[in-house]
Amino acid sequence: MNKIELLNIYKIFGKNPKRVYEMLQAGAPDDEVRERLGAVLAVLDVSFEVKEGEIFVVMGLSGSGKSTLVRSINRLYEPTAGTVMIDGMDVTSLNTKELRELRARKVSMVFQHFALFPHRTVLENTGWGLEVKKEEKATIAKRAREALKLVGLDGWEDKVPEQLSGGMKQRVGLARALATDSDVLLMDEAFSALDPLIRSEMQEQLIDLQDKMHKTIVFITHDLNEAMYLGDRIAIMKSGRIDQVGTAEDILRHPATEYVAAFIQDVDRSRVLTAASIMEEPIAYILAREGPSAAIKAMRERQVSALFVVGPERRLYGTALDEEVIKAVRKGESTLDNIVHYDVPFVEPDTPISELLVTSAESHLPLPVVENGRLIGVIPRVKLLMALGETPSVNNIESNKEGATDSGTVEEKRGEED
Ligand SMILES: Nc1ncnc2c1ncn2[C@@H]1O[C@H](COP(=O)(O)OP(=O)(O)OP(=O)(O)O)[C@@H](O)[C@H]1O
Ligand SMILES: [Mg+2]
Numbered sequence: 001m002n003k004i005e006l007l008n009i010y011k012i013f014g015k016n017p018k019r020v021y022e023m024l025q026a027g028a029p030d031d032e033v034r035e036r037l038g039a040v041l042a043v044l045d046v047s048f049e050v051k052e053g054e055i056f057v058v059m060g061l062s063g064s065g066k067s068t069l070v071r072s073i074n075r076l077y078e079p080t081a082g083t084v085m086i087d088g089m090d091v092t093s094l095n096t097k098e099l100r101e102l103r104a105r106k107v108s109m110v111f112q113h114f115a116l117f118p119h120r121t122v123l124e125n126t127g128w129g130l131e132v133k134k135e136e137k138a139t140i141a142k143r144a145r146e147a148l149k150l151v152g153l154d155g156w157e158d159k160v161p162e163q164l165s166g167g168m169k170q171r172v173g174l175a176r177a178l179a180t181d182s183d184v185l186l187m188d189e190a191f192s193a194l195d196p197l198i199r200s201e202m203q204e205q206l207i208d209l210q211d212k213m214h215k216t217i218v219f220i221t222h223d224l225n226e227a228m229y230l231g232d233r234i235a236i237m238k239s240g241r242i243d244q245v246g247t248a249e250d251i252l253r254h255p256a257t258e259y260v261a262a263f264i265q266d267v268d269r270s271r272v273l274t275a276a277s278i279m280e281e282p283i284a285y286i287l288a289r290e291g292p293s294a295a296i297k298a299m300r301e302r303q304v305s306a307l308f309v310v311g312p313e314r315r316l317y318g319t320a321l322d323e324e325v326i327k328a329v330r331k332g333e334s335t336l337d338n339i340v341h342y343d344v345p346f347v348e349p350d351t352p353i354s355e356l357l358v359t360s361a362e363s364h365l366p367l368p369v370v371e372n373g374r375l376i377g378v379i380p381r382v383k384l385l386m387a388l389g390e391t392p393s394v395n396n397i398e399s400n401k402e403g404a405t406d407s408g409t410v411e412e413k414r415g416e417e418d
Contacts (some may be wrong), residue, residue, distance in 0.1 A: 002085075003184065003216040004050040004073065009082035011068050013040035017080045030239065042068040044240035051232075053214040055206075056271040059227040060237030063226045066220045069237070070186050073218065075099055077213045077307035078365055086184065104133045112189040115171055116161040123157040124150065125172055132326075147179035150209055167198035174206075178213070181198075183378075188220045198354075224263060225357045228272040236260050242321045270354035270388050278387045279377030283334055285310050288317055290330040291335055295320055306365055308375060309340050316375040320341040346370040349377075356384055 020039045024030070031040055031095045048264040050056040058066050071077040071083055075091060084091040086106065094102060103109075108129065116125045127144035135143075141170045151171040161169055170191065177185055177416055190250045191199045203226060210217065221227050227234050228248040236259075244256040252272060255261040285308035286298050295307055307324045318340040328339050343361050356379065360367045366378040 001052045003048040003054070003087065004056075004130050004218065005053040005083075005085040006049070006073070007083040007085070009043055009046045009069070009072055009076055010080040011043040011065070011072055011078045014038060014043055015031065024362050027083055030241075035055065044074060046082075046237075046240075046242055048245055050216055052216055053210075054232045055210060055217045055219055057221060057231030057234045058223060059221050059231075059234055062222060064236055064237040065240040066222070068190050070188050070218055070220050072184060073352055074103055074109065075189065076109075081249055082343065086108065090146045096358055104180070105128070106181040106182050107184040107186060108180050110173050110177045110190040112192050116172055120160070121147060121157060122159050122161070122172055124160065126175045126179050129176055133180070143179045144175070144285040147175040147322035148307075150178055150212075151175045165198075167194050167202065169263070170194055170202065175200075178209070178416065183215055185215050185217045186220075187217060189222070190219070191226065192221065192223070197227075206230065207239045224258060224266075225268045225271065228267055236263065249274075253318050257393050268354075271352050273353045273387055274349060275351045275353065275356060275367075275369045276377070276381060276396045278353060278383055279349070280366075280383065281367075282308060282314075282368070282375055282378045284308060284366075284378075285314070285375065286320070286336075287342070288310070288336055292325050292339075295324075295325045295336060296329060299325070308344075308365070308378075309336055310325065310375055312324060314375045315373050316346065316370050318344050319365060344368060347379075353384060353387055358382055 010021055010024075014020070014037070018037070020033060020037055021040075022210065023033055023037075024041075024044070030044065033039055034041060036378065046069060058069060068077055071080050071092070072079045072082075073086075075084070075094075082092070086102070096229065097233075117128070120128075123141065123144050126147055127140040129141060130140040143388070145154070145157065148157060151174050153168065153171050153175060156164070156168065161172070166173070170193070174190065194202060196397050206217075206224075207230065219227075219230055221230075225257055231248060233245060233247055233250060236243045236251065238259050244251060244260050246254075246256075249261060249272065252264055252267065252269065284298070284302050284304045284306070286295050288311050297322075298307055301320055307320050309317045309320050311317055311342045320336055320340055324339040325336070328336065344365075345362050347356055347359055347370070349369055349371050356367060360379070360381055366380040367384070368375055369377040369379060
């Protein structure tokens with residue numbers, strides 16, 4: 001379900017915005033209007049929907065219109081044209097009182113630098129949004145405590161802001177927004193002022209929180225890595241307009257414009273791409289019931305020195321190694337039962353590839369990708385290393401697929417590379 005819908009939003013600063021808007025509608029090019037009229041075209045014809053429970057990231061360079069756009073959603077800025085819908089309600093037609101109500105109950109905002117009251121405790125700062133709503137004192141304290149716990153600040157309730165680090169202050173800001181219990185969070189560069197380590201901690205924490213709370217979040221950032229890490233979907237903004245909306249993977253694999261392609265050049269792909277996106281069809285496997293002789297045949301045909309052993313529906317049982325299979329045949333054994341190694345390291349399809357290297361280093365087999373017990377794919381180490389180094393542009397996005405040839409084969413020189 002759509003929680004937020006933006007329909008053809010414009011925000012124009014300067015003299016006579018309506019007139020400027022009409023000129024744009026009549027087809028005047030953006031740049032000409034900018035030059036001739038000196039108008040600031042901050043947001044131009046932006047439409048998108050944010051689904052319930054989604055983290056929707058708007059990203060773009062400084063001045064591209066991100067803050068203006070997000071402020072148009074709760075009408076901190078009055079859009080020059082267009083419609084904003086939240087929960088099917090037309091926000092653009094609300095009167096002042098209704099708007100205040102909306103901001104107090106439904107839509108909270110977290111800024112890059114927001115003011116904490118210096119003489120109030122962390123708990124009081126956190127409960128501030130509820131105080132404005134004139135909630136009962138006991139309710140405020142309870143909800144503020146819960147919110148502080150969610151952001152990992154339990155035990156800090158009675159401190160004052162100057163006793164906190166920058167990261168902790170930012171957490172109080174987040175807790176304040178969470179305490180109000182509104183289901184929409186608008187976060188404008190909320191983590192941008194933090195140093196990199198704390199920033200990635202906060203990003204991880206937001207993802208954890210989101211798993212529990214299922215808010216609908218519009219997150220503004222100019223950092224593509226942050227956008228890719230957090231965003232269920234990402235909108236890329238340029239000069240007031242949106243160039244592309246898509247998942248991180250859509251954008252990495254199929255950048256819609258040269259601008260987007262240039263943008264993604266130096267993204268940290270390892271945090272974005274998942275095991276599922278680079279896995280290949282497994283071929284070096286054998287059904288457990290087939291036995292040792294069939295295993296030798298399969299290894300010879302595929303020129304590999306180990307196989308995955310699977311059951312019905314390709315359920316992953318384990319692996320079988322060449323020398324042990326040969327011994328089993330010599331002993332006249334009819335099953336693989338005695339030689340299967342059951343403790344195979346595997347990964348899930350949605351594991352980011354940054355987390356695959358460690359698991360992959362543990363084994364000389366391609367990394368098995370397992371979903372509900374079934375072997376759904378394998379990632380040969382070369383494939384993983386290539387993916388970590390991949391840098392596509394608009395024209396060669398598909399070309400790196402050609403590197404994927406020996407699907408699923410097991411490294412022949414097992415044991416020699418360390
Ligand atoms: N209140 C205002 N009055 C006039 N111009 C404004 C106002 N607010 C923003 N602008 C202009 O609108 C354009 C978009 O600004 P905005 O702050 O939305 O960009 P941004 O993408 O958030 O940038 P940053 O990454 O630096 O925060 C800029 O040219 C800015 O100067
Ligand atoms: Mg901004």
